[in-house]
Amino acid sequence: MATPQQALHRQAVSPEAAALVARTPAVITPGHTFESVTETISHAVLSKRTPIGWFFGFAIAFILLMVLNVTIANLLFTGIGIWGNNVPVGWAFDIINFVWWIGIGHAGTLISAILLLFRQQWRTSINRFAEAMTLFAVACAAMFPLLHTGRPWLAIYWLFPYPNTMGLWPQFRSPLIWDVFAVSTYGTVSALFWFTGLVPDMATLRDRAKSPIAQKIFGMLALGWRGSARHWHRYEMAYLLLAGISTPLVLSVHSVVSFDFAVSVLPGWHATIFPPYFVAGAIYSGFAMVLTLAVPLRKFYGMEDFITMRHIHNMAKVMLVTGMIVAYGYANEAFFSWYSGNIYEQYMMYNRMTGPYAVFYWSLILINACMIQLFWFRKVRDNVGLLFILSLFVNVGMWLERFIIIVTSLHRDFLPSSWDMYQPTRWDFGMFAGTIGLFLALFFLFIRFLPAIAIFEMRTIVPQAKLSTEHHG
Amino acid sequence: MTHEADAPTVFGLMAEFETPDGLVTATEKARLEGYRKMDAYSPIPIEELNEALGLNRTRLPKLVFLGGILGGLGGYGLEYWTQVIAYPLNIGGRPFHSWPHFIPVTFETTVLGAALTAFVGMWALNKLPQPYHPVFNVPAFARASTDRFFLCIEATDPRFELDATRRFLQALHPVGVSEVAP
Numbered sequence: 024m025a026t027p028q029q030a031l032h033r034q035a036v037s038p039e040a041a042a043l044v045a046r047t048p049a050v051i052t053p054g055h056t057f058e059s060v061t062e063t064i065s066h067a068v069l070s071k072r073t074p075i076g077w078f079f080g081f082a083i084a085f086i087l088l089m090v091l092n093v094t095i096a097n098l099l100f101t102g103i104g105i106w107g108n109n110v111p112v113g114w115a116f117d118i119i120n121f122v123w124w125i126g127i128g129h130a131g132t133l134i135s136a137i138l139l140l141f142r143q144q145w146r147t148s149i150n151r152f153a154e155a156m157t158l159f160a161v162a163c164a165a166m167f168p169l170l171h172t173g174r175p176w177l178a179i180y181w182l183f184p185y186p187n188t189m190g191l192w193p194q195f196r197s198p199l200i201w202d203v204f205a206v207s208t209y210g211t212v213s214a215l216f217w218f219t220g221l222v223p224d225m226a227t228l229r230d231r232a233k234s235p236i237a238q239k240i241f242g243m244l245a246l247g248w249r250g251s252a253r254h255w256h257r258y259e260m261a262y263l264l265l266a267g268i269s270t271p272l273v274l275s276v277h278s279v280v281s282f283d284f285a286v287s288v289l290p291g292w293h294a295t296i297f298p299p300y301f302v303a304g305a306i307y308s309g310f311a312m313v314l315t316l317a318v319p320l321r322k323f324y325g326m327e328d329f330i331t332m333r334h335i336h337n338m339a340k341v342m343l344v345t346g347m348i349v350a351y352g353y354a355n356e357a358f359f360s361w362y363s364g365n366i367y368e369q370y371m372m373y374n375r376m377t378g379p380y381a382v383f384y385w386s387l388i389l390i391n392a393c394m395i396q397l398f399w400f401r402k403v404r405d406n407v408g409l410l411f412i413l414s415l416f417v418n419v420g421m422w423l424e425r426f427i428i429i430v431t432s433l434h435r436d437f438l439p440s441s442w443d444m445y446q447p448t449r450w451d452f453g454m455f456a457g458t459i460g461l462f463l464a465l466f467f468l469f470i471r472f473l474p475a476i477a478i479f480e481m482r483t484i485v486p487q488a489k490l491s492t493e494h495h496g
Numbered sequence: 497m498t499h500e501a502d503a504p505t506v507f508g509l510m511a512e513f514e515t516p517d518g519l520v521t522a523t524e525k526a527r528l529e530g531y532r533k534m535d536a537y538s539p540i541p542i543e544e545l546n547e548a549l550g551l552n553r554t555r556l557p558k559l560v561f562l563g564g565i566l567g568g569l570g571g572y573g574l575e576y577w578t579q580v581i582a583y584p585l586n587i588g589g590r591p592f593h594s595w596p597h598f599i600p601v602t603f604e605t606t607v608l609g610a611a612l613t614a615f616v617g618m619w620a621l622n623k624l625p626q627p628y629h630p631v632f633n634v635p636a637f638a639r640a641s642t643d644r645f646f647l648c649i650e651a652t653d654p655r656f657e658l659d660a661t662r663r664f665l666q667a668l669h670p671v672g673v674s675e676v677a678p
Contacts, residue, residue: 056643057539057540057642057643058642058643061539061642061643184574184578190582190583191583192578192579192582192583193578194579194585194587195575195578195579195597195598195601196579196587196590196594196597198600200601201600201601201604204571204600204601204604204605205600205604208604208605208607208608208611211608211611211612212607212608212611215611215612215614215615216611219615219618223539223641226641227539227641227642229641230638230639230640230641230642231638231641231642246619246624246625246626247624247625247626247627247628247629248624248641249537249629249631249632249637249640250537250538250539250640250641251535251536251537251622252523252535252536252537252538252542252545252546252549252551253535253549253551253622254622254624255538255541255542255545256541256545256546256551256554257554257556257618257621257622258541258618258622259541259543260554260556260557260618261556261614261615261617261618264556264557264560264610264614265611265614265615268560268564268607268610268611268614269611271603271607272604272607272611275600275603275604275607279600279604282600479539479540479541482539482540483540483541487515487516487643488516488540490516490517490520490542490544491517
């Protein structure tokens, strides 16, 4: 129990602390009203004029998307021999990119679900496009293992339990099947959550659209939403429940992804640290991607009032924390392999640090363990341009991490006679670049045709939404 | 329209307010006045309206819990049936019913069952999608999804009387009161 003096003491804030509070930017620039928030966000969708930069960006994304189409066509026509992976490196770009993409998706769910449960108001203006990012990243991710089967049209009965004429069933003791269930559930739940959040905004767009076609399309998507208090009541409950359900889900998804490795007996994979280390890495890379998308979005769409420096700061801080958990994971891996006393484990680490792929190992240490320390400095967190560049580096660093985990463990395993080197082919790069194209193309379409920021949630944080205290709520 | 005489002439009366406060106060007063068949419409969720309208706790959480249980049982049952009965395989000498291997999928199907129930259940209880509703006949209602707050007292309420109810709503200082065509 605090005595009145202590309470009084706590009230008397030092000038430095008061200055710090004053320097903390708001989650929304003051002066906004229901109308101004609604107009600013819906204008980007309903406006007939598309910014010229949008066409430029979409064109680049579209070209890469065509690269993806060509790659997939060749892959299905020729077979997965066009990729560089071969015994002993049977998993390479396909699984590296799968883990990279699925990890990126995790930040979207963290922002939309976990931060909602923690009542973090700053999530409001970034949750919509972060959730969209999740969906698109999961779509890109799912493509890799599916195409790695070589015959995706047959993969259905290998992966999904349905009564087929051969009487075959999937093998549920394999982590790869767990992965199918985890990723497909994750994709489904993310889509439901995203669509649920969109419905009241669809109603807003339906009511504000001028063109009859837009009115019809948004009208259908709005499902007849009319803002009834009875509906809001259940809606808020469903939203909270979905957030509560998504929270363990998102933690489970990357844990299950890590089981793909940890359940095997390969040196460098068979480690108990994997699930938490993978989840932290996923959130770290995901926030890097949110920052990569948010910085240009707020600049080119004039959303600086909604995605303020507060959001940029907080995202940088989340990256700092999760980045250091990841760095702790690296230290742990090195310690385990030394402490295990097992020559295969020890050689794996020695090979990572000094072997043919050492340059990638040290690059990822440089980025994920050393460079991230810059985020301690307020000057760095204040510099949006620098943060954008650093976030791109983090995306690269996390990709390298997956490369190192997968390739260095496989290319030199127990038997030196089977050692070999892995080299990706241009089709590997084509497929990777292609999914980046798919991701960006979907994202460009999203910011043009759907509200990139949750309008109704933004309305709840403007001062107008505050009720006076006389009601017995 | 064959039964023109029986068809109600209005769906209800709708008052428009500028602030969430105005709407909550009006709803509380309408409830004190004895009106029950009414609904409030707002561009943001307002928790205080639940009490003002006398809304019960929704049964959605119970349904979601059931959905999760069913999903989990379904997932585990599927694994048991396929791995033990329909297609038993010896994997590294493990028992056919090697339950620890079945947990991850059981977890995922639990989540899936709960999430699908939350989604489908919420829209079903809300009776959405609904292609037509009379409140959209009021032109001012277009702002209900931006910055205006509405209270609609429906004609089916036993205390509803076109003139008396209109006078009551006018006394609440709304921006305006309009008849809602059915």
